[in-house]
Amino acid sequence: MKLGVSDAGRLALAAAGVAAMIVLPRVVELFTLVELAVFCILAILALSLAFVWGFGGILSFGQSAFFGLGGYAYALAIANIGESTVPILLGILVPMLFAVLLGYFMFYGRISDVYLAVITLTVSLIFYHLINSTSGPDYMIGKARLGGHNGIPGIPPINLPGDPAAQLDIAVVFQVSLATLLLVYFGLRALLASQFGRVLVAIRENELRAELLGYDARRYKLFAFTIGAGIAGLAGVLFATWGSFIGPSVFSIGFSAQIIIWIIIGGLGTLGGAVLGTVLIQYLTTWLGESKIADANLVLGVVFIVFVLLVPNGLVPTARKLMSARRRVGR
Amino acid sequence: MIGAPIIETRGLSKRFGGVPAVDGVDFSLGEGELRCLIGPNGAGKSTFFKMITGQLRPTAGQVLFRGADVTGYERHRLAGLRIGIKTQVPNVFDGLDVRESLRLAARRFHRPAAAARTVDDILQTAGLAAIAGRKVGELGHGQRQWIELGMLLASDPQLLLLDEPTAGMTTDEVARTAALIGTMRQRRAMIVVEHDMQFVRMIAEVVTVFHQGRVLMEAPVGEVLRDPRVREVYLGRQADRHA
Numbered sequence: 001m002k003l004g005v006s007d008a009g010r011l012a013l014a015a016a017g018v019a020a021m022i023v024l025p026r027v028v029e030l031f032t033l034v035e036l037a038v039f040c041i042l043a044i045l046a047l048s049l050a051f052v053w054g055f056g057g058i059l060s061f062g063q064s065a066f067f068g069l070g071g072y073a074y075a076l077a078i079a080n081i082g083e084s085t086v087p088i089l090l091g092i093l094v095p096m097l098f099a100v101l102l103g104y105f106m107f108y109g110r111i112s113d114v115y116l117a118v119i120t121l122t123v124s125l126i127f128y129h130l131i132n133s134t135s136g137p138d139y140m141i142g143k144a145r146l147g148g149h150n151g152i153p154g155i156p157p158i159n160l161p162g163d164p165a166a167q168l169d170i171a172v173v174f175q176v177s178l179a180t181l182l183l184v185y186f187g188l189r190a191l192l193a194s195q196f197g198r199v200l201v202a203i204r205e206n207e208l209r210a211e212l213l214g215y216d217a218r219r220y221k222l223f224a225f226t227i228g229a230g231i232a233g234l235a236g237v238l239f240a241t242w243g244s245f246i247g248p249s250v251f252s253i254g255f256s257a258q259i260i261i262w263i264i265i266g267g268l269g270t271l272g273g274a275v276l277g278t279v280l281i282q283y284l285t286t287w288l289g290e291s292k293i294a295d296a297n298l299v300l301g302v303v304f305i306v307f308v309l310l311v312p313n314g315l316v317p318t319a320r321k322l323m324s325a326r327r328r329v330g331r
Numbered sequence: 332m333i334g335a336p337i338i339e340t341r342g343l344s345k346r347f348g349g350v351p352a353v354d355g356v357d358f359s360l361g362e363g364e365l366r367c368l369i370g371p372n373g374a375g376k377s378t379f380f381k382m383i384t385g386q387l388r389p390t391a392g393q394v395l396f397r398g399a400d401v402t403g404y405e406r407h408r409l410a411g412l413r414i415g416i417k418t419q420v421p422n423v424f425d426g427l428d429v430r431e432s433l434r435l436a437a438r439r440f441h442r443p444a445a446a447a448r449t450v451d452d453i454l455q456t457a458g459l460a461a462i463a464g465r466k467v468g469e470l471g472h473g474q475r476q477w478i479e480l481g482m483l484l485a486s487d488p489q490l491l492l493l494d495e496p497t498a499g500m501t502t503d504e505v506a507r508t509a510a511l512i513g514t515m516r517q518r519r520a521m522i523v524v525e526h527d528m529q530f531v532r533m534i535a536e537v538v539t540v541f542h543q544g545r546v547l548m549e550a551p552v553g554e555v556l557r558d559p560r561v562r563e564v565y566l567g568r569q570a571d572r573h574a
Contacts (some may be wrong), residue, residue, distance in 0.1 A: 068444065195438065202435050205424035209479075212384075213486055214410035214439040 002157030010189070014050055017182045025171035033174045035286060037242055040177035043278040045182050045235040046262045050274035051188050052228035053263065055197065056221055061117045062124035063259050066095035066235075066249035067251050070233025071240035072131070075152045079144035081274030084158045084241075091237035092230045102221065107218040107225070128251035151247025160178055180228065181275070184231055188271055191227070200224055246315050265307050267314025336395075337362045337490050337520045338383065342440055343392035343548055345378050352378040354544035355392065360490075365521045367531050367552070370541030371564060377419065378525050379541065380494050384416045385409045396490075413440070415488030419495045419524075421475045425468030432467055436485035449485055457481040458507075473504040477511060484515050491521040497530050509533040530531055532556075540564075 025033060044204040073094040077087035102123060106116050133150025144152070159172065160166040168176065191197050203210040203217045211217050240246040249255060258281075266277025281300065288296040311318050345353045360366050362443040367436040368376045383394050385406040394402045396412055409416070419547040424432050433453055437446035454460040457477050462470065476496060483491060496507045496512065505527065512523070512534055525531050531538065535552040537558055542564045548555060555561055 061359045106346075127377045198431070199395065202427065202432075205426045206422050208418065208422060209422040209482070210435075211406040212410055212418070213436050213482065214407050231496050280416070324390070 001141035014182060014186070017178060021178050023131070025174060030170060034170055034242075036175040037170070037177045038239070039279050039282050040174070040181045041235050041238045041242060042262075042282055043275040044177075044181050045232055046135060046185050046229035046266075046274040046278040047181075047188060047271060048228045048235065048260055049259050050263050050266075050268075050271050051192075051231070052224055053260075054271075054274075055192060055204060055268040056200055056228070057113075057222035058221060058225055058228075059113060059206075060120045060225070060228065061118045061256055061260070062120035062122075062236060063228070064250055064252075064256045065120070065124040065127055066099060066229040066232035067236040067239070068124075068127060068131075068246070068248075069095040069098060070236030071246040072152070072236075073233070074237040074240050075155045075246050076141045076144045076146075078156050079152075080142035082156075083162070083164045084156070085161045088158065088234075088237050088299070091240075092233045095229040096226050096234030099226045103222045104223040107221045110218075116311075121253070124251050125253065130247055131248040131251060148249075149248060151242075151245055151249075153245050155244045155246065157241045157244065164177070168191055173238075177242070180234065184234075185271055185275070196220070196223070196312045253302065261304055263314075265304070265311075265314055265317070267316035270314070270316040273314050280315075335362065336360060337364075337397055338522075339398075340379075340383065341381065341393045341395070343382060343394065344390050345375075345382060346390045347463060350447060351544050353382065353389075356544075356546055358546065359540065360520055360522060363518050363520055365516060365523070365533040365536050366537045367536065368522060368524045368526075368541060369526075369531060369538055369555075370547070374541035375544040376524050376541040377494065378544075380492065380522075383522075384418075384492055384494075386418075391502075402569060407550065410439075410486070413487070413489045415483035415486055415491045417479055417483055417491075417496060418494040419498060421472070421479050423467045423475050423479050423482075427468065428464050428466055429470075429481075430454070430463045433459075433481055433485045436482035437487075441488055446485075449487070450471075453481045453485050457484070473500050473507075476500065476504075476508065480508075480511055480515065489519060491519055493521065493523045495524055495526055496526050497525065505530050506533070528556075532543040 022034065028036075045063065045067050048066070049060060050062050052058050052063070070091040073331070074087045074091035077090045078084055081087060102120075106119060111119065131146065132149045134146035135150060137145065139146040139148070146152070149237045158176070159168065170261065193202070199210065199215050200220050203220055207217045236246075236250070239250075262277040262281055263274050265281060266273030266275070282304075284303070285296050285300065288294060288299055307314070313321075339359045340356055343353060343356045343358070344351060356379060358379075368379070371377045378387065382389045385404050385408075388403050392402070393400055393531065396414070401409065401412065406416075424435070427435075430450060433450045434446055437449040441449060454463050457480065458480055459474075459477065462474065467475060470478070493512070497508050500508060509530060512521075515521075523534065532552060537549065538549040538552050538555045539549045540555060542560050547560065547564065548558060550558070
């Protein structure tokens with residue numbers, strides 16, 4: 001097998017990931033580990049939108065809706081079933097099913113990009129209000145209460161398949177989250193390298209031309225949208241188990257916008273950028289929250305404006321450009 | 332006529348508001364035939380073209396491909412019938428390189444190995460080999476048009492529908508485009524909507540003249556250019572100058 005520079009880079013990345021999985025739980029404090037786990041989980045969510053938006057050209061303003069659906073599906077299912085294997089699967093499948101339905105009407109109805117963003121945003125807000133208004137004991141799904149604005153507390157963690165007593169401790173939750181992040185990253189890489197991924201990018205570049213060449217853009221976009229929803233759902237499952245809590249705030253505008261900001265800062269059209277953007281922004285948010293130097297939202301707003309004005313392509317594409325320019329000068 | 336029609340329209344009409352842009356056009360093109368569509372601005376030739384290429388839905392009438400009704404087919408289904416379509420404004424993949432663009436076109440109907448061979452062939456015949464690795468978006472207008480024609484060729488169509496393939500080109504580029512269309516021709520049927528009379532003279536056999544949404548006349552190119560009605564509606568004094 002021939003290995004190019006980028007293949008070597010990917011191998012190194014995978015190795016670094018595995019090393020982090022083994023070493024970090026032994027050397028860092030539990031608190032840091034908990035934080036790192038949530039960074040991984042949110043990065044998975046960012047990857048789902050980086051794929052749908054950056055490569056499929058579909059600006060889903062409601063990517064968090066799928067995240068929330070996944071989390072809620074898991075929470076409600078595990079409260080009824082008591083074992084985590086099926087709930088995890090449901091946490092992926094429910095958002096995917098919903099994406100197929102919603103996507104069918106949007107893509108086959110040939111809704112334009114702007115309206116698509118508005119529709120996805122609206123759907124997210126509908127969930128927000130719907131869940132918020134389900135407080136009280138009347139709203140039950142099986143044995144589980146929906147909980148309204150209070151959310152669902154005390155969600156049981158993931159257990160080993162078939163053995164509800166063998167629950168994962170926080171070190172393992174971190175390892176599972178990082179492993180999932182790596183799998184999703186490399187899975188999306190492989191998907192983008194396949195014929196499907198290449199056609200998807202062609203559709204992003206010019207939908208009319210792709211169709212005139214005989215590719216049904218609607219089907220490709222629906223498929224990409226559904227895959228993205230499944231990944232977001234999986235992130236939602238991990239998030240719900242991580243904090244043993246899920247609440248309606250996952251459907252809020254603020255959270256939806258945050259995902260978009262991570263991607264813009266990391267660089268639209270890259271997968272690595274989404275991960276980088278998420279970790280940087282989340283780290284900054286946490287650090288500002290703890291040190292109380294300045295209001296986190298204020299600082300993040302400034303950071304966002306600075307990026308849009310000075311680094312509009314985001315970190316990863318800008319770094320790539322600088323590196324290739326330097327290589328040319330060096331020659 | 333050369334054999335049975337590959338594409339045919341019956342009473343094809345399109346109204347925008349109350350205004351008829353195309354008004355009951357019966358048109359037919361034989362297998363392997365090349366036809367140029369000409370007409371002054373607003374004659375309805377572009378609207379006609381958009382209807383037979385699935386970009387506009389007709390108000391009335393039918394489009395038949397080899398006898399089967401394909402009226403209102405989605406664009407990808409028309410392409411699936413091996414109809415290659417070039418739009419007026421070049422529609423290319425700006426962010427992809429030339430080779431990948433051609434590969435995507437070839438891959439739709441060929442296995443990977445055959446597609447790779449087709450791509451190499453076309454890079455040679457269309458004279459694009461030197462720029463195979465360049466991003467399409469960085470290239471000039473003429474080159475982008477040839478890349479689009481190359482993509483059509485890569486999908487090996489049986490019917491080619493080209494809307495103003497020389498729009499915005501220099502004289503040299505027009506000549507090269509005419510040559511490229513000559514190589515694309517082979518035994519394929521082809522409809523070319525064109526404005527540039529020099530170019531029409533270079534490639535045309537039979538010409539269909541549109542005027543006010545209807546077919547004014549249909550005849551070999553020499554005859555059309557001599558016809559006083561055509562001169563009056565379309566060519567005006569310009570024809571005298573070029574004659």
